[in-house]
Amino acid sequence: MNMHSATDTGSSEARFAGAHLTDQRGAAAVKDFQQKIPELLQLERLMREHGNWLRSRCETTLLYRDQHFPVYSLSLGAQSAKAPTVLFTAGIHGIERIGSQVLIAWLQSLLERLQWDAELQERLQQVQLVLMPILNPVGMYLNRRANGNGVDLNRNAPIDAEGRVPVLGGGHRIGAFLPWYRGRRQGQMEAENIALENLLRRQVLNRPFATVVDLHSGLGMRDRLWFPHAYRKQAIGNIAEYLALKTLWERSYPNHTYIFEPQSIHYLSHGDLWDYFYYQSLAHQQPHFLPLTLEMGSWLWVKKRPRQLLNAAGLFNPQTQHRHSRVLRRHLLLLDFMVSAALNHSNWLPDAARSQQLKQRAQDLWFD
Numbered sequence: 001m002n003m004h005s006a007t008d009t010g011s012s013e014a015r016f017a018g019a020h021l022t023d024q025r026g027a028a029a030v031k032d033f034q035q036k037i038p039e040l041l042q043l044e045r046l047m048r049e050h051g052n053w054l055r056s057r058c059e060t061t062l063l064y065r066d067q068h069f070p071v072y073s074l075s076l077g078a079q080s081a082k083a084p085t086v087l088f089t090a091g092i093h094g095i096e097r098i099g100s101q102v103l104i105a106w107l108q109s110l111l112e113r114l115q116w117d118a119e120l121q122e123r124l125q126q127v128q129l130v131l132m133p134i135l136n137p138v139g140m141y142l143n144r145r146a147n148g149n150g151v152d153l154n155r156n157a158p159i160d161a162e163g164r165v166p167v168l169g170g171g172h173r174i175g176a177f178l179p180w181y182r183g184r185r186q187g188q189m190e191a192e193n194i195a196l197e198n199l200l201r202r203q204v205l206n207r208p209f210a211t212v213v214d215l216h217s218g219l220g221m222r223d224r225l226w227f228p229h230a231y232r233k234q235a236i237g238n239i240a241e242y243l244a245l246k247t248l249w250e251r252s253y254p255n256h257t258y259i260f261e262p263q264s265i266h267y268l269s270h271g272d273l274w275d276y277f278y279y280q281s282l283a284h285q286q287p288h289f290l291p292l293t294l295e296m297g298s299w300l301w302v303k304k305r306p307r308q309l310l311n312a313a314g315l316f317n318p319q320t321q322h323r324h325s326r327v328l329r330r331h332l333l334l335l336d337f338m339v340s341a342a343l344n345h346s347n348w349l350p351d352a353a354r355s356q357q358l359k360q361r362a363q364d365l366w367f368d
């Protein structure tokens with residue numbers, strides 16, 4: 001596979017939380033954003049109000065039709081290079097805005113609890129949380145999957161599938177007028193992905209243990225947790241660790257019904273970000289890197305309200321208030337669990353002997 005190295009795009013530290021961008025936005029732009037991307041304004045509000053806990057950064061600013069769209073990262077908790085880390089990303093696909101909303105709702109709870117919960121304050125001294133809740137603000141503003149250049153950010157990493165991919169859906173280079181466009185050529189990622197890569201290099205891939213939860217909503221009846229590979233059908237090198245994490249979750253929360261599995265058993269795709277970053281983690285000699293994609297099953301919402309089918313955004317986002325609140329609640333436990341799992345990784349990561357058993361079990365489960 002061919003990989004390129006990104007250059008630093010010169011991000012700016014903004015501990016005061018995006019105030020520079022908020023201030024520069026005229027009244028008309030604020031109104032426009034309130035209608036089309038209220039999530040961004042909500043995030044900026046949290047950044048302003050909780051600057052004592054949140055370290056905020058504008059990783060890059062995208063220009064689209066004379067409007068400026070910041071891509072923020074937020075960090076909280078331990079800053080030591082030894083601290084295990086959880087990265088939360090959402091909004092890679094602009095139309096799947098429920099992912100950003102779930103993540104921002106969770107962040108808001110966390111920040112409220114930090115005001116009074118000494119136990120949580122203590123926990124955060126031992127783990128670093130990094131969030132990029134709106135990776136594709138232009139896509140979200142336009143209510144579409146692709147970014148401002150018409151590129152599908154999760155088909156845009158420099159890695160090709162080994163095997164047949166779904167026509168179009170697996171990623172293609174025909175043109176930006178069709179969905180799932182990978183971008184013009186191999187090796188040059190879009191600005192949003194370069195910002196994400198810079199963040200990973202700075203704060204994630206150099207930690208002794210890191211997991212990722214990347215929030216999406218997809219077409220399906222069930223909530224799924226997917227892990228690499230997406231580019232080929234073979235088991236990933238740390239499959240034993242994934243199976244240990246799956247077992248940990250299912251034993252701890254037997255009433256939750258996420259389907260935890262490798263993406264490749266469903267379909268292969270080109271340019272998957274987490275395939276790419278997994279191999280980056282190996283290049284950085286990171287011992288443990290476990291990215292997960294949460295695919296919230298949106299057919300659950302459609303089934304109960306078929307009228308949603310008439311509205312493209314409705315396929316990817318719950319459209320009634322009570323259902324929306326339920327989805328915002330539904331995944332909080334999983335996000336909390338991921339923090340605990342990172343913090344306590346030495347208590348569940350398998351040793352060499354158990355890894356062998358788990359590897360065999362994974363082979364039987366998914367790859368025979």
Ligand SMILES: [Zn+2]
Nearest residue numbers: 093096216217
């Ligand atoms: Zn998605």
